[in-house]
Structure formats: structure tokens, C-alpha cells
Amino acid sequence: MEESTYTFLLRLGDDSLILGQRLSEWCGHGPILEEDIAMTNIALDLIGQATNIYTYAAGLTPDFNDADALAFLRFEHQYLNAILVEQPNGNFADTLVRQFFFDAFRVPLFEHLQDSKDTSLAAIAEKSLKESRYHLKHSSEWVIRLGDGTELSHERAQLAVFDLWRYTQELFHMDTAEQKLLAQDIAPNLENLRGIWLETVETVMEKATLKLPTNQGFFGAGRLGRHSEHMGYILAQMQYMQRAYPGMEW
Amino acid sequence: MSSNEWPLWEVFIRSKQGLNHKHVGSLRAPDAAMALQNARDVYTRRSEGVSIWVMQSALITASDPKESGPMFEPADSKVYRHPTFYDLPDGIEHM
Amino acid sequence: METRTIEQLSENFQQKIDADIKIEPNDWMPDNYRKALIRQISQHAHSEIVGMLPEGNWITRAPSLRRKAVLLAKVQDEAGHGLYLYSATETLGISREETIDDLHEGKVKYSSIFNYPTLTWADMGAVGWLVDGAAIMNQVALCRTSYGPYARAMVKICKEESFHQRQGYEIMTSLMNGTEVQKAMAQDALNRFWWPALMMFGPSDAESKHTEQSMRWRIKRYTNDELRQSFVDATVPQAELIGLTIPDPKLRWNEERGHYDFGDIDWDEFWQVVGGNGPCNKERIEARVKAKEEGAWVREAALAFASKSKSRQN
Numbered sequence: 001m002e003e004s005t006y007t008f009l010l011r012l013g014d015d016s017l018i019l020g021q022r023l024s025e026w027c028g029h030g031p032i033l034e035e036d037i038a039m040t041n042i043a044l045d046l047i048g049q050a051t052n053i054y055t056y057a058a059g060l061t062p063d064f065n066d067a068d069a070l071a072f073l074r075f076e077h078q079y080l081n082a083i084l085v086e087q088p089n090g091n092f093a094d095t096l097v098r099q100f101f102f103d104a105f106r107v108p109l110f111e112h113l114q115d116s117k118d119t120s121l122a123a124i125a126e127k128s129l130k131e132s133r134y135h136l137k138h139s140s141e142w143v144i145r146l147g148d149g150t151e152l153s154h155e156r157a158q159l160a161v162f163d164l165w166r167y168t169q170e171l172f173h174m175d176t177a178e179q180k181l182l183a184q185d186i187a188p189n190l191e192n193l194r195g196i197w198l199e200t201v202e203t204v205m206e207k208a209t210l211k212l213p214t215n216q217g218f219f220g221a222g223r224l225g226r227h228s229e230h231m232g233y234i235l236a237q238m239q240y241m242q243r244a245y246p247g248m249e250w
Numbered sequence: 251m252s253s254n255e256w257p258l259w260e261v262f263i264r265s266k267q268g269l270n271h272k273h274v275g276s277l278r279a280p281d282a283a284m285a286l287q288n289a290r291d292v293y294t295r296r297s298e299g300v301s302i303w304v305m306q307s308a309l310i311t312a313s314d315p316k317e318s319g320p321m322f323e324p325a326d327s328k329v330y331r332h333p334t335f336y337d338l339p340d341g342i343e344h345m
Numbered sequence: 346m347e348t349r350t351i352e353q354l355s356e357n358f359q360q361k362i363d364a365d366i367k368i369e370p371n372d373w374m375p376d377n378y379r380k381a382l383i384r385q386i387s388q389h390a391h392s393e394i395v396g397m398l399p400e401g402n403w404i405t406r407a408p409s410l411r412r413k414a415v416l417l418a419k420v421q422d423e424a425g426h427g428l429y430l431y432s433a434t435e436t437l438g439i440s441r442e443e444t445i446d447d448l449h450e451g452k453v454k455y456s457s458i459f460n461y462p463t464l465t466w467a468d469m470g471a472v473g474w475l476v477d478g479a480a481i482m483n484q485v486a487l488c489r490t491s492y493g494p495y496a497r498a499m500v501k502i503c504k505e506e507s508f509h510q511r512q513g514y515e516i517m518t519s520l521m522n523g524t525e526v527q528k529a530m531a532q533d534a535l536n537r538f539w540w541p542a543l544m545m546f547g548p549s550d551a552e553s554k555h556t557e558q559s560m561r562w563r564i565k566r567y568t569n570d571e572l573r574q575s576f577v578d579a580t581v582p583q584a585e586l587i588g589l590t591i592p593d594p595k596l597r598w599n600e601e602r603g604h605y606d607f608g609d610i611d612w613d614e615f616w617q618v619v620g621g622n623g624p625c626n627k628e629r630i631e632a633r634v635k636a637k638e639e640g641a642w643v644r645e646a647a648l649a650f651a652s653k654s655k656s657r658q659n
């Protein structure tokens with residue numbers, strides 16, 4: 001039981017951390033000050049979520065002492081985030097569409113998890129849900145603005161949707177860890193979230209005058225630790241201090 | 251110069267239930283919805299508020315400081331609007 | 346209504362200033378006062394925004410989750426400070442965009458300290474402790490500045506600044522409690538940032554061309570040298586407490602003055618950096634111009650959407 005919970009927590013926490021890391025690259029470079037501040041708030045929420053999730057996870061494993069060890073000392077194949085969140089920021093539309101696809105998944109996920117039989121997980125979900133709802137509001141409104149804005153913004157948003165769509169299927173991947181947790185009422189059936197997710201996505205796409213691709217997209221294996229080529233560079237930066245100066249307190 | 255500058259909005263925040271909304275500053279936003287969100291992110295990062303109003307700055311009508319005499323001085327003589335105008339008998343300290 | 350002469354208005358204006366009555370946006374003010382304010386506040390705003398870059402440089406490499414969150418929140422605060430200050434300049438009749446274009450065209454300066462690179466993690470400590478520390482000296486004094494919107498912005502900024510210097514000092518303290526490598530890293534950061542931090546207060550009073558008028562208008566409340574001295578007096582004991590050595594052989598306590606004496610600032614370096622020849626001047630402005638240009642289509646899209654939704658409502 002603990003092992004499946006641990007795996008599930010890593011999948012949850014790594015999504016938050018890696019997306020937070022990506023978003024924080026924008027800090028100081030946003031399209032306008034107000035948006036710079038907004039994106040940094042989201043990055044801060046995500047890093048806070050990762051911290052809470054890792055703190056819980058670290059108690060379930062003898063291999064890592066604390067949240068920081070989990071965040072900074074694993075090898076690439078030990079990170080279980082979806083490939084979607086490690087995609088580069090690209091332009092503002094790429095970042096916001098990536099965020100929107102993710103937020104539309106996170107909200108129903110946390111809605112279910114706040115009723116989890118695992119009370120620690122339920123508490124984390126309850127707090128994170130409030131944040132994710134706000135993120136979804138922010139990202140969906142932006143996707144609509146960009147899609148239904150100018151010709152150029154429409155084009156860029158549409159391209160982002162086509163590009164990133166392929167990474168979304170992985171979000172609903174159920175393997176043995178999720179199956180076991182489902183059986184114990186700890187985690188929801190992710191396959192069932194797909195319908196809710198799609199409804200949100202379709203509603204926003206329609207308002208944004210954007211089209212969804214008809215293909216299914218490829219099957220990513222980030223949840224199993226097999227990442228895109230971007231992941232190594234993210235870790236090279238993120239783990240730089242811990243790797244260059246092992247074992248020190250900061 | 252490109253003119254893609256967003257309009258200016260004034261932000262008013264109720265810091266807790268029972269208090270008036272108070273002007274806290276301004277920001278730029280393309281529309282009201284985003285002005286509200288930006289106000290939340292810019293002006294309530296340290297839980298400064300429970301309610302936000304935003305209003306486009308251009309819609310505000312302000313009094314002219316040159317006329318501050320006729321506008322505000324008449325009120326200066328209406329001291330009966332202030333509680334300190336009234337004498338209270340000894341023994342009553344709070345009213 | 347009677348029309349008053351410029352002389353009467355000016356006299357009246359100075360009387361208000363002398364009585365510490367705040368000047369508000371629609372009040373009459375001398376043209377030079379307005380210009381001086383625009384210059385001072387916009388320089389200050391630009392310093393907040395450009396100042397995000399050297400620290401932003403380390404967000405993705407911060408060594409722990411806590412440090413990452415704190416640094417993000419700190420740099421985000423600086424964006425807010427820039428925003429509050431741009432808002433104050435807007436009350437003087439110049440839009441944020443015009444102000445920013447002046448920066449990008451090199452017409453207005455920002456604090457020269459941000460033209461130095463941040464090379465190690467210890468620089469996050471040195472910047473928070475020294476640079477925010479020096480900024481606070483200035484900003485606390487400016488909470489009582491004569492122009493209302495500027496003073497109110499400063500009050501808000503000072504409230505938020507209080508954690509900035511502490512988090513920087515905390516980073517330095519952790520390093521000084523760490524390994525030899527960490528201690529050396531901290532000392533090296535202090536060595537590089539000490540003198541540029543002293544330069545932040547600007548040229549000495551004898552050289553400063555605006556000081557006298559600014560003091561009379563109360564848009565400045567202390568001279569550059571006074572603020573620099575207070576900073577040195579406050580900072581030296583903090584360095585000693587954690588075992589850092591200030592890189593100034595002439596530094597010593599002067600019992601008679603009740604202040605620290607310190608060595609000569611290399612003003613050539615200061616003017617070089619102010620004049621555009623610092624290590625990072627080019628990168629800093631390029632980054633800001635890039636953000637503005639690459640964001641243009643986003644700002645346009647939001648405006649286009651806003652006007653479409655409006656016409657749909659009607």
C-alpha cells in the first residue's frame with residue numbers, strides 16, 4: 001500500500017515541481033508586470049504543493065530524508081512527472097496552453113482527492129484545490145483571450161494547442177499504483193477524469209475559437225520515468241547546487 | 251510608439267469585514283475581469299483583503315483642488331457634525 | 346475666481362512643503378518639481394524592475410525548496426514595487442509605457458548595482474543583505490517625501506521590504522555556519538558587492554547636482570553621504586557578527602564622530618558603470634527590451650479581445 005501511495009505522491013509532486021520550475025523561468029521576463037506577478041504566484045503555489053507532497057512522501061521511504069532530498073537528489077528516471085509539464089515555455093501561448101491543459105486536469109483530480117481515505121493526502125488536496133481553481137480561471141481566460149484576440153494570437157494559440165495536445169493523454173494513465181489506490185478509495189480512477197477534463201477543454205476551446213486535433217496523440221511514459229530530452233537540462237539547472245556542493249546546508 | 255498599453259484601473263480593497271473599501275493603488279488591465287485578477291495578485295499577496303473593487307481610472311470624476319475652498323471649507327464650520335462638539339457631564343467617559 | 350501669479354503660487358507651494366503638507370496630483374506644482382519627481386521616481390521604478398534580473402538569474406538554481414520559494418516571492422515583490430512606482434509617475438501625467446521607453450532608449454538610469462553579475466549562490470545573500478539593505482535606508486526616509494502618491498508607494502514598499510534584507514542575511518549566516526567552501530563563497534560575494542553597494546547612494550554631496558534643490562522640495566530627506574554613513578554604521582557589526590570581513594583596510598570606528606571611517610570609493614568605476622560600461626549593462630537593457638517586444642502581441646491580443654467582448658455586449 002505504502003509503495004503505491006509513494007509512487008502516486010511522486011507523480012503528483014513532480015508535476016507540481018517541474019511545472020513550477022518551468023514557470024519560474026518567466027519571472028522578470030513576462031509580457032507585462034501584472035502578468036509577471038500573476039505567473040510567479042502560480043509558480044509559488046506549485047512549489048508549495050510540491051513541498052507538502054514531498055514532505056509526506058519522504059516519510060514513506062527510507063531512501064530520502066526530506067522534501068529537499070526528493071526534489072534535488074533523484075536521478076532523472078526517478079522523476080515521475082508527465083512529459084507535458086517539462087515542455088519548454090516557448091512563447092506566452094505555449095506556456096498558457098500547457099498550463100490550461102494541466103489545470104483542467106488538476107482541478108477534478110484534487111476534487112476527488114480531497115475525499116481520499118488517506119487523510120494526509122486529502123488535506124493536501126483540499127489546500128491545493130483552491131489554488132488550482134484559481135490557476136484554471138487564469139489560464140482558461142488567457143487561452144480564450146489569445147484564441148479570440150488578434151489573428152496573430154489566434155495562430156499562436158492554435159499552434160500551441162496542436163503541439164501540446166499529444167502530451168495530454170498521459171495525464172489519465174492508470175498503472176498498478178493507481179489501480180491499487182483506486183481499490184482502497186485513496187485515489188480516483190484517472191480514466192474517469194478524462195471526460196470531465198475534455199468537457200472543460202472543449203468549452204474553453206469553443207469560446208477561444210480554437211480547434212482540437214482529431215488524433216489521440218502519442219503515449220508518453222513520463223509517469224514511468226522515461227522523459228523527453230528537455231528533462232535532463234531542467235535537472236542540470238535545478239540540481240546544480242546540490243550536485244556541485246554535495247551534502248551542504250543552505 | 252506602439253499603443254498596446256492597457257487602460258489604467260484604480261483598485262479599492264476591503265481589508266476585513268466591516269470596513270470600507272479603500273483605495274490602495276492602480277494597475278493596468280485590458281478588461282474588468284483581468285483587472286480584478288491582477289488586483290488580487292498585485293495588491294493582496296499578503297492577505298490584505300477580503301473584497302476588491304476595480305474601476306477604470308478614466309471614469310472617475312475628481313474635484314478640482316483650485317476649488318477646494320468652496321468645496322470643503324463650508325464643512326469646517328459645521329462642527330456639530332463632530333462628536334467633540336458636545337459637552338458630556340462628568341462621569342460619562344465613553345459615548 | 347482670482348488668478349494668482351506664478352510667484353504667489355510658488356511661494357504658497359513652498360510653504361506647504363515646509364509645513365510638511367503633502368502635494369497631491371492635481372495640486373499646482375512648479376514644472377521643475379514635477380520633472381525632478383518624474384526623474385527620481387522613474388529611476389527608482391526602473392531599479393526595481395531591472396533589479397529583478399540579477400536575482401531572477403538564480404531562481405531555477407536555488408539550492409532548496411524553501412530558498413526557491415523565498416527568492417521567487419522576493420523577486421515578485423520587486424515587480425510589485427516597480428508597478429507601485431510606475432503608478433506614482435502616472436499621476437504626474439506620464440504613462441508607464443513612456444517611462445519604460447525612456448529606460449530602453451537610455452534616457453533614464455537605474456541603480457548601477459544591478460549592472461554587476463550574480464556569480465554564485467552567495468550573491469543572493471549579498472544582494473538581499475547589502476543591496477536591499479542600502480535601498481531600505483533610502484526608502485524609509487522617502488516614506489516622508491513631499492509628494493503624496495510617492496510617499497504612499499514608499500510606505501507600501503517598506504512594509505514589503507522588511508523580509509528582503511533578512512532573507513539575504515539569513516543566506517549569508519547559513520553560509521558562514523557551513524563548510525570552508527561556503528564561507529569562502531560568502532566572503533567572495535561580500536568582496537564583490539561591498540563597494541558597489543556603497544556606490545548605490547550616489548555621488549558624494551559635493552558632486553551631487555540635484556541634492557540641494559531636492560532637499561528643499563523634500564523629495565529627498567537625507568543627503569547621499571548621510572545615508573551612506575548610516576548604512577556603513579548599520580552593516581559593519583552585522584558582518585562582524587557572522588565572521589565576515591569588510592573588504593576595506595581603512596575601515597575603523599571613530600570614537601569622536603561616533604561613526605565608522607571608511608576608505609575612498611572608486612568613483613571612476615561608478616561613473617563607468619553609470620555611463621553604460623558596467624559588466625552587465627547591455628544584458629540588463631536587452632532583457633527588458635526583449636520582454637517588452639515579445640510581449641507586444643500578447644498585450645495587443647488582450648486589448649483586441651476586450652474591445653470585441655464590449656461590442657458583443659452592446
Ligand SMILES: [Fe+2]
Nearest residue numbers: 393422423426
Ligand atoms: Fe523593492
Ligand SMILES: [Fe+2]
Nearest residue numbers: 423477506509
Ligand atoms: Fe527588495
Ligand SMILES: [Fe+2]
Nearest residue numbers: 396423477480
Ligand atoms: Fe530592491
